[in-house]
Amino acid sequence: MSAxxxxxxxxxxxxxxxxxxxxxxNMLEDGxxxxxxxxxxxxxxxxxxxxxxxxxxxxxMLKCGPLxxxxxxxxxxxxxxxxxxxxxxxxxxxxxxxxxxMIRGGHIDVAVLGALQVSASGDLAGWNNPARGxxxxxxxxxxxxLAVGAKKVIVAMDHVTVDGKAxxxxxxxxxxTAKACVDxxxxxxxxxxxxxxxxxxxxxxxxxxxxxxxxxxxAPLIIADDFKExxx
Amino acid sequence: xxxxxxxxEAAVEDVFDGAVIAFGGFFSAGRPAGLTKALAKRNVKDxxxxxxxxxxxxxxxxxxxxxxxxxxxxxxxxxxxxxxKGADHPFEQAVKKGEIALEVFxxxxxxxxxxxxxxxLPAFYTPTGxxxxxxxxxxxxxxxxxxxxxxxxxTVDFTFVHAWKGxxxxxxxxxxxxxxxxxxxxxxxxITIAEVEFLHAVGDLNGNGIHxxxxxxxxxxxxxxxxxxxxxx
Numbered sequence: 001m002s003a004x005x006x007x008x009x010x011x012x013x014x015x016x017x018x019x020x021x022x023x024x025x026n027m028l029e030d031g032x033x034x035x036x037x038x039x040x041x042x043x044x045x046x047x048x049x050x051x052x053x054x055x056x057x058x059x060x061m062l063k064c065g066p067l068x069x070x071x072x073x074x075x076x077x078x079x080x081x082x083x084x085x086x087x088x089x090x091x092x093x094x095x096x097x098x099x100x101x102m103i104r105g106g107h108i109d110v111a112v113l114g115a116l117q118v119s120a121s122g123d124l125a126g127w128n129n130p131a132r133g134x135x136x137x138x139x140x141x142x143x144x145x146l147a148v149g150a151k152k153v154i155v156a157m158d159h160v161t162v163d164g165k166a167x168x169x170x171x172x173x174x175x176x177t178a179k180a181c182v183d184x185x186x187x188x189x190x191x192x193x194x195x196x197x198x199x200x201x202x203x204x205x206x207x208x209x210x211x212x213x214x215x216x217x218x219a220p221l222i223i224a225d226d227f228k229e230x231x232x
Numbered sequence: 233x234x235x236x237x238x239x240x241e242a243a244v245e246d247v248f249d250g251a252v253i254a255f256g257g258f259f260s261a262g263r264p265a266g267l268t269k270a271l272a273k274r275n276v277k278d279x280x281x282x283x284x285x286x287x288x289x290x291x292x293x294x295x296x297x298x299x300x301x302x303x304x305x306x307x308x309x310x311x312x313x314x315x316x317k318g319a320d321h322p323f324e325q326a327v328k329k330g331e332i333a334l335e336v337f338x339x340x341x342x343x344x345x346x347x348x349x350x351x352x353l354p355a356f357y358t359p360t361g362x363x364x365x366x367x368x369x370x371x372x373x374x375x376x377x378x379x380x381x382x383x384x385x386x387t388v389d390f391t392f393v394h395a396w397k398g399x400x401x402x403x404x405x406x407x408x409x410x411x412x413x414x415x416x417x418x419x420x421x422x423i424t425i426a427e428v429e430f431l432h433a434v435g436d437l438n439g440n441g442i443h444x445x446x447x448x449x450x451x452x453x454x455x456x457x458x459x460x461x462x463x464x465x
Contacts, residue, residue, distance in 0.1 A: 038313070057409070059412055061409050074408060075460045076409060077408040077409055078260065078261050079409075081465075082260060082463050093409060095343075095443070097344065103340060104340050129315065132318065137327065138310075138311065140336055140337070140338050140339065141308055142339040142340065143338075144360045144364065149340075175365055176363060177364065179363035179364075
């Protein structure tokens with residue numbers, strides 16, 4: 001199957017981005033150190049209040065708190081998406097060299113990243129959309145280090161592009177962030193694990209069949225023995 | 233050893249044509265805006281600028297772009313986040329037209345190139361970027377069964393940093409996430425110039441809390457606490 005495979009999107013509406021984030025939040029273990037990328041991944045932070053999950057922000061902050069508003073704003077305290085954030089008891093600040101020692105050094109348990117494309121072998125393409133027309137340069141930011149360094153990489157993304165093209169492919173056609181780095185893909189229709197045997201479909205949202213998910217995926221899916229409806 | 237300059241203009245007076253200059257700051261936090269504005273008023277050109285991004289959150293850098301002072305930029309997140317904003321952005325368009333050369337590194341590699349330059353290490357190996365365009369033309373070696381790229385240290389002629397507190401001998405303390413690249417860049421500069429919000433007498437700052445020891449800093453200038461800015465990146 002190729003990237004040009006005809007993609008059929010089911011009539012069942014997809015879940016909201018907040019629900020993708022909630023499904024991912026439910027996968028995170030208490031006591032873990034987690035980095036959230038820009039986009040849907042940032043929404044995971046809305047679902048972890050009261051839990052023992054420590055957010056690392058690559059700008060140089062550990063135990064990064066919720067978004068700050070009005071009088072809570074401190075101009076020198078932003079997250080990596082340039083949003084004002086709050087301190088928590090035990091928050092710490094450090095330089096970006098130390099921040100990436102945490103990331104590359106295998107100290108981050110989970111990175112949740114957005115993606116333009118993911119391949120059957122877990123290659124991730126997330127930083128350079130050729131439609132922008134900038135050739136081989138673009139906003140890499142911390143994505144390559146996170147994809148390579150985090151113990152587990154969870155991709156949070158829509159299942160297909162806004163114009164109905166597949167994002168899960170046999171091979172990525174866009175410039176890669178890292179090879180064979182993705183462990184789990186959570187989309188607005190399904191949860192897929194990347195295994196040595198290939199992509200394993202574990203869950204689909206209410207009303208969507210395994211066949212429906214395959215019809216929007218340009219890489220072959222193995223249906224898990226315990227394939228089930230996505231729960232929140 | 234008093235390193236205080238009275239004005240930002242005096243502190244950047246000897247920046248020369250073709251200089252490589254690193255600018256601290258991550259979007260709106262910890263930018264050396266005063267020094268940058270002073271540089272934009274000087275008639276120096278063919279500069280290579282080393283910084284996270286150009287424009288979003290650090291608009292004062294755009295004056296260097298529109299003045300035609302930049303030959304090359306070395307960044308890790310160079311452009312506005314959205315393609316639609318980039319279509320109207322003077323830096324992105326100058327890169328697209330080939331008027332400014334742009335080199336992009338992953339963020340961890342970018343900061344390590346600067347830290348290594350300051351630490352006397354000519355190069356390092358990193359697993360980041362293997363199998364991507366970043367690896368093109370670079371030596372790959374296998375360590376413990378894992379591929380890694382050879383990346384070179386990045387020496388710079390001048391570094392501009394922004395600190396919260398500094399003393400007259402150049403000891404610096406940054407505030408919250410405004411520390412960001414300032415620490416590594418301060419080490420990398422042949423001449424590091426610090427603008428500080430609050431200038432202190434020698435002995436006023438607690439030696440246990442210094443982020444950048446004064447040995448890395450040649451000049452200090454007091455610029456005050458900037459106003460709150462909300463950056464749209």
